[in-house]
Structures are given as C-alpha cells and as structure tokens.
Amino acid sequence: MKLNYSKTFILGLGFFCISLVWPLYNFYIPLFLKNYINSQLWINTIMTFDNILAISLIPYFASLSDRTRTTVGRRMPFLIVGIPISAILFIILPRYTSFLSLVIILFFFNLSMSIYRAPTVALMPDITPAPLRSKANGIINFMGGLASVLVLSVGAYLYSWNPNAPFIGTAILMIIALAVLFFTIKEPNVGVNTAEEEKVNITGTLREIVKSEDKTVMYVLMAIFFWFVGYQGIEATFSNYSVYFLDIGEKMGSLILSSFAGAFLVFAIPSGFVATKFGKVRTIKIGIVGLMTVFALLGFIRATTTIANIPYNVIMMLLFAVGGFCWACININSYPMVVENTCKEKIGTYTGLYYFFSSMAAISGPLIFGFFVDVFGFKVMFFIGSAALALAFICILKIKDTKATIPLNKAGNPM
Numbered sequence: 001m002k003l004n005y006s007k008t009f010i011l012g013l014g015f016f017c018i019s020l021v022w023p024l025y026n027f028y029i030p031l032f033l034k035n036y037i038n039s040q041l042w043i044n045t046i047m048t049f050d051n052i053l054a055i056s057l058i059p060y061f062a063s064l065s066d067r068t069r070t071t072v073g074r075r076m077p078f079l080i081v082g083i084p085i086s087a088i089l090f091i092i093l094p095r096y097t098s099f100l101s102l103v104i105i106l107f108f109f110n111l112s113m114s115i116y117r118a119p120t121v122a123l124m125p126d127i128t129p130a131p132l133r134s135k136a137n138g139i140i141n142f143m144g145g146l147a148s149v150l151v152l153s154v155g156a157y158l159y160s161w162n163p164n165a166p167f168i169g170t171a172i173l174m175i176i177a178l179a180v181l182f183f184t185i186k187e188p189n190v191g192v193n194t195a196e197e198e199k200v201n202i203t204g205t206l207r208e209i210v211k212s213e214d215k216t217v218m219y220v221l222m223a224i225f226f227w228f229v230g231y232q233g234i235e236a237t238f239s240n241y242s243v244y245f246l247d248i249g250e251k252m253g254s255l256i257l258s259s260f261a262g263a264f265l266v267f268a269i270p271s272g273f274v275a276t277k278f279g280k281v282r283t284i285k286i287g288i289v290g291l292m293t294v295f296a297l298l299g300f301i302r303a304t305t306t307i308a309n310i311p312y313n314v315i316m317m318l319l320f321a322v323g324g325f326c327w328a329c330i331n332i333n334s335y336p337m338v339v340e341n342t343c344k345e346k347i348g349t350y351t352g353l354y355y356f357f358s359s360m361a362a363i364s365g366p367l368i369f370g371f372f373v374d375v376f377g378f379k380v381m382f383f384i385g386s387a388a389l390a391l392a393f394i395c396i397l398k399i400k401d402t403k404a405t406i407p408l409n410k411a412g413n414p415m
Contacts, residue, residue, distance in 0.1 A: 012143030019144035044366030062118035062352030073187030082116030138272025145265030230388030233365030245378035263324025287329025299382035
C-alpha cells in the first residue's frame with residue numbers, strides 16, 4: 001500500500017485555500033478593528049466570529065456532506081459554493097468604510113468559509129487508507145504552510161505597497177485552486193445507507209465517544225481544545241502585540257510570524273513520517289513540550305533584547321521557527337488520530353467534531369487572552385499560551401501510545 005503523492009498534493013489545494021485566508025485575516029483584522037476599539041478583549045471578541053459560526057455550522061455542514069450524494073461527489077458541492085463567495089468577500093474586506101460595514105463583511109465572510117471548511121478537510125480520509133493518513137495529512141498541511149508563508153511574507157510587502165493587494169491576490173489563488181481540485185479529484189462512490197445515515201449526527205456521536213470504554217478520542221479532543229486555546233489566542237493578539245507593545249510595526253511583526261509558518265512548512269511532511277514510525281502520541285508529546293517552552297521564552301523577549309549581539313527580531317524568528325517545528329508535530333497528527341477511530345460513513349461527522357473542539361478553543365482563546373491583556377498588559381500573552389499547552393500535555397498523557405492502527409512492516413506497508 002503506497003500513498004499517491006501527486007493526488008495528495010492536488011488534494012492539499014483545498015487546505016491551501018483555507019490556509020491562504022486565515023493568516024491574513026488573523027493578522028490584519030485586529031489592526032483594522034484597532035481603529036475603532038481600544039480594548040483588546042473586545043477586539044478579540046469580534047475575532048471569534050468565525051469560530052462562533054464554526055461551532056454552529058461546521059459540524060452541520062460536515063455531517064450534511066456525509067449524507068450528500070451528487071454527480072460531483074459528497075464534498076465538492078460545498079467547495080463549489082463556499083470558495084467563490086469567500087473569495088469575493090475577501091476582496092471587499094479591506095475596503096470597509098465604517099465599523100458597521102467592517103463587522104457586516106466579517107460576518108458574511110465567516111459564514112461562507114463555514115460552508116466548505118470541514119468538507120474540504122474530510123476529502124483526505126475519504127481517499128486515503130488509515131495507515132497512510134499521517135503522511136497524507138503532512139502533505140496537506142505542507143500546502144497549508146506554504147500558503148501561510150506566502151501571505152505572511154509576500155503579503156507583508158504587498159500590504160505596504162497597497163493594502164488591498166494581498167487580499168485580491170489571495171482571492172485569485174483560491175479560485176485557481178478550486179478549478180484544479182474540481183477537474184482532477186474524483187471522490188469515491190459511497191452508497192446510501194439509510195440505517196447508517198440516521199445514526200450520523202454530532203450530538204449522538206459525541207455521546208458515544210464519552211460513553212466509550214476507549215477514551216482515546218475524548219482525550220484527543222480535549223487536548224485539541226487546550227492547544228488551540230494557546231495557539232489561537234496568540235495568533236489573534238500578536239499583531240497588536242508587535243505594533244503596540246514591541247513597537248516594531250506591522251511589516252516586521254508579519255515577517256517574524258512568517259518564520260513560524262515557514263518552519264511548519266518545512267517539517268509538515270517529515271512529521272507525518274516520524275509519527276508513522278514512532279507513534280502519533282509520542283510525536284505530539286514532543287511537540288507540546290517544545291512549543292510550551294518556546295512560548296515561555298518568547299515572553300521574555302523585548303525590542304531591546306540582544307543575545308551575543310543577535311538582535312531581538314532574529315531571536316524571535318529563531319524561536320518561532322522552533323515553534324513551527326513543534327506545531328507540525330502536534331497539528332499534523334491530531335486530526336488523523338480522530339478520524340482513524342471511526343468508519344467511512346462518519347468521517348465527515350468526526351471531522352466536524354475536530355472543528356467543533358478547535359473552534360470552541362478559538363473562541364475561548366482570544367477571549368481569555370484579551371481579558372488578561374486588558375488586566376495585566378501584553379507582557380502576559382506568551383505565558384498564557386504556555387499554560388494552555390501544559391493542560392493539553394496532561395490530556396495527551398492519558399492516551400496509550402500506538403504506532404499505527406494497522407501493523408506496518410519495515411517498508412511502511414500493512415503486514
């Protein structure tokens with residue numbers, strides 16, 4: 001059994017579309033909101049729009065895609081509708097004329113993104129056997145990392161030239177990626193099973209997970225919640241941290257953050273191979289401890305910091321690069337751990353659960369970070385992130401470490 005690399009890279013274009021959007025969104029929207037709001041808590045509250053809608057709609061669309069049967073597949077109709085609408089609204093986004101117009105655009109943009117996020121991700125386990133999903137997820141997240149590097153590095157220069165340029169460029173790439181996906185990816189034909197479809201729902205599945213003797217999925221979902229609290233809280237707050245606390249400007253802040261995305265890009269594929277050989281749980285543990293340490297160290301860095309004549313920005317980029325490596329160990333392997341514990345009929349539903357918990361964290365994280373920043377100042381931001389990773393580590397300690405759901409031989413093939 002071998003992974004179809006060319007097909008998996010093409011499949012990664014769906015995640016490429018998603019990952020093009022969020023780095024730009026999470027970096028620049030807080031700066032737009034700062035023109036109208038002083039409180040970081042209220043800025044971060046508005047930044048949770050996407051995740052509030054995600055909790056409400058992504059599990060619904062994920063489960064709906066499990067039950068959808070069309071001539072172009074189960075997942076593709078959601079991409080065909082969601083991606084073009086999102087691209088158009090993304091072009092309009094930086095052209096807001098008032099606080100009200102900005103909030104309205106944000107609402108409908110996030111609504112359109114919710115349509116296709118889970119169905120896009122569910123395409124991978126649809127066409128990839130369970131033993132190969134960490135490798136495939138590594139490739140898909142490599143595409144996502146590539147998107148993040150592009151928009152945070154190239155986008156920083158485009159934004160300084162014309163604030164509309166990175167948003168227009170991203171929208172064009174989204175449409176191109178959709179066209180390639182539509183004409184190259186053929187979804188497997190899944191027959192209709194009325195009995196099974198009656199069972200596929202988010203609340204029922206979550207109840208089954210909680211009552212199950214095997215608590216692996218429950219602990220994985222709890223860990224996902226805590227590490228995304230740390231990650232999303234920092235991502236939503238970092239642009240204002242860099243501009244208003246470090247006083248280094250938007251461009252430098254974006255370039256520093258791009259080192260995280262760049263390291264994630266480099267290690268996205270290798271982390272899937274590492275997890276296949278040494279076990280997903282062990283790889284995730286290494287990533288959590290590493291990222292927890294990186295966040296703690298970043299909490300001490302200021303614009304005046306130098307170590308052995310190395311300036312603060314280089315130090316921060318190096319630390320963020322290590323953080324990106326650790327995040328790859330965590331993020332690449334968590335989703336496969338969730339969906340490998342279910343059947344094909346429920347892959348979309350379990351994908352919805354993955355997004356439900358990560359979205360709950362993405363709501364809670366910015367609010368928690370915003371509250372502490374308002375009370376204690378930006379200096380506590382990275383330490384809150386480190387504490388969230390510590391809670392995730394406690395959850396992962398509850399899970400038994402296995403190398404794969406199906407035993408593999410030395411060549412990496414099923415025995």
